[in-house]
Amino acid sequence: MNINATLIGQFIAFFVFVWFVMKYVWPPLIHVLNERKKTIADGLAAAERGKNQQVLAEQHAAEVIHEAKGRAAEILARAEKRASEIVEEAKDAARTEGDRIKAAANAEIQQEVSRAREQLRGQVVSLAVVGAGKVLKRELDAKTHDDLLQDLVAQL
Amino acid sequence: MASEELTSTGYIQHHLTNLTYGQLPDGQWGFAHSAAEAKAMGFWAINVDSMAWSIVLGLFFFLLFRSVAKKVTAGVPGGMQNFVEWIIEFIDTSVRGSFSGNNPLIGPLALTVFMWIWLMNFMDLIAVDLLPQIFALFGVHFMKVVPTTDPNITFGMSIAVFWLILYYSVKNKGVGGFVGELSLMPFQARNKVVQGLFIPVNLLLEGVSLIAKPVSLALRLFGNMYAGEMIFILIAIMYSAGWALGAFAGVLQLGWAIFHILIITLQAFIFMTLTIVYMDMAHQEHH
Numbered sequence: 519m520n521i522n523a524t525l526i527g528q529f530i531a532f533f534v535f536v537w538f539v540m541k542y543v544w545p546p547l548i549h550v551l552n553e554r555k556k557t558i559a560d561g562l563a564a565a566e567r568g569k570n571q572q573v574l575a576e577q578h579a580a581e582v583i584h585e586a587k588g589r590a591a592e593i594l595a596r597a598e599k600r601a602s603e604i605v606e607e608a609k610d611a612a613r614t615e616g617d618r619i620k621a622a623a624n625a626e627i628q629q630e631v632s633r634a635r636e637q638l639r640g641q642v643v644s645l646a647v648v649g650a651g652k653v654l655k656r657e658l659d660a661k662t663h664d665d666l667l668q669d670l671v672a673q674l
Numbered sequence: 675m676a677s678e679e680l681t682s683t684g685y686i687q688h689h690l691t692n693l694t695y696g697q698l699p700d701g702q703w704g705f706a707h708s709a710a711e712a713k714a715m716g717f718w719a720i721n722v723d724s725m726a727w728s729i730v731l732g733l734f735f736f737l738l739f740r741s742v743a744k745k746v747t748a749g750v751p752g753g754m755q756n757f758v759e760w761i762i763e764f765i766d767t768s769v770r771g772s773f774s775g776n777n778p779l780i781g782p783l784a785l786t787v788f789m790w791i792w793l794m795n796f797m798d799l800i801a802v803d804l805l806p807q808i809f810a811l812f813g814v815h816f817m818k819v820v821p822t823t824d825p826n827i828t829f830g831m832s833i834a835v836f837w838l839i840l841y842y843s844v845k846n847k848g849v850g851g852f853v854g855e856l857s858l859m860p861f862q863a864r865n866k867v868v869q870g871l872f873i874p875v876n877l878l879l880e881g882v883s884l885i886a887k888p889v890s891l892a893l894r895l896f897g898n899m900y901a902g903e904m905i906f907i908l909i910a911i912m913y914s915a916g917w918a919l920g921a922f923a924g925v926l927q928l929g930w931a932i933f934h935i936l937i938i939t940l941q942a943f944i945f946m947t948l949t950i951v952y953m954d955m956a957h958q959e960h961h
Contacts, residue, residue: 520713521826522696524721528728528830535732535790540782543736546743547762548781553748 639674643667682911689802689907692721692824693816707815723817724824731793731821732786739789761789765946772950775846775957780950783838787831788946794821795899795938799931802906822899822941825892832892835949839887842956851959856880887952891945898941902934 647667687709694712696719698704705722706712712719742758751759765785773780797820806817821827843852859880861872909930912923 520692520694520715520719521829522694522715522717522719522721524692524725524824524826525830525833527720527725528827529834531725531729531732532786532831532834535736536779536783536786538736539739539786540779543739543743544762544778544782544785546746547739547758548766550746550748551759551762551766557748 639671642674643671646670685911686904686907688816689806689903690818691816692818693723693814694719695722696720705816721818721824721826723819724821724827727797727819728790728794728821728827731797732790735786735789735793739785761785768947769950772947773954773957775954777842777953777957779838780953783953784946784950787835787949788942791822791831791895791945792938792942794827795941797821798823798899798903798906798938799934802903802910820899820903822895823903825896828892828896829888831945832888832895835891835952836888839884839952839956842953846957847959856884887948891948895941895945898937902930902937905930906934 691709691712694706694715696703696706696712696715698706698711699714706715706719739758742755746755762785765788766781769781769784800819805819809817818824843855847855857873857877857880858869859876861876863869863872906927909923909927912926913920
């Protein structure tokens with residue numbers, strides 16, 4: 519336990535080690551620690567930003583969906599309106615067509631009726647001639663009495 | 675030597691003697707053969723064991739941290755880097771907490787002080803006889819393996835800190851400011867004559883408190899480690915006193931060693947913290 523030159527040796531060694539540590543050990547390590555601190559802070563900030571952006575995106579998505587729903591309802595309503603219009607138009611067209619067909623059928627019937635009447639008239643004339651011949655017991659000359667027959671036909 | 679080791683006193687004496695290199699009584703340079711011879715060598719001798727262990731442990735600390743610092747990465751740290759970063763972070767927090775100035779020396783200074791002293795203290799936990807016995811096999815008769823139980827080592831460091839205190843005090847406050855701080859406080863007076871009378875009193879008070887810094891720093895560490903080692907030596911003596919006392923000594927040794935883990939860390943931490951605080955005081959301006 520004597521105080522001797524060891525003291526001076528330790529004194530010098532102390533400064534040498536402190537100087538070495540200051541030059542070769544401390545700066546790179548503290549630099550890396552600060553760098554990592556910054557990286558983590560940046561990462562946390564980015565996460566926070568991402569969260570905010572997600573909230574914004576969700577809001578935007580909700581808006582878009584709402585708008586789309588409105589548009590869809592509008593389109594549906596318009597389509598329904600158009601459908602009823604088409605039905606109405608079809609009904610009108612059908613009615614017109616029906617009327618037309620009915621009129622055509624009526625005309626045809628009239629035609630048929632008048633033709634049948636003409637035929638009937640002719641047959642009645644023949645029958646009348648035959649009937650008259652039998653009544654008169656003699657053959658009538660259709661030619662001779664043509665004007666008579668015509669007169670008869672006109673009366674039918 | 676062999677007869678000396680048979681007695682308890684001799685054993686203790688032997689454990690407390692440094693391997694001293696210096697001028698022998700016959701004028702030759704060489705290792706002292708006894709404590710008395712080492713004492714007779716005076717100031718110009720060197721405790722080879724303290725000095726060598728101190729430098730070996732300092733180099734171990736430096737190379738360990740240097741190897742990590744070389745391939746350090748800001749990405750995911752490996753196991754060793756994690757450990758080193760943990761210590762750096764701890765030191766950096768301590769420095770930031772106590773040191774308000776801006777000086778790139780303080781962090782490395784605190785780190786060196788803490789790790790180096792911790793490692794030197796740690797030598798205390800190695801069984802007291804193990805390393806001396808191994809060295810005895812090679813003909814080295816004295817071997818004190820805990821450098822911090824040598825006041826030369828603790829004073830060497832505290833005086834280095836003291837120099838730093840003086841250097842930064844003068845650098846930051848100027849010679850006038852520093853002398854003024856020593857001579858014009860704590861007693862102050864408006865009257866110039868009274869103030870003049872206060873100067874010697876202030877110088878005495880402030881001078882004592884200034885000198886007390888390195889002395890207390892060195893003696894606190896030395897005293898704690900010396901006492902701790904002494905208890906390990908006393909416990910070791912009990913091993914030779916029969917199996918019952920030997921077993922009891924084993925329990926004591928275990929208990930003291932566990933407690934000592936706390937002491938070596940605490941002493942290293944106190945030395946570091948006080949160094950930082952003294953540096954902070956040297957950087958602060960008093961008005």
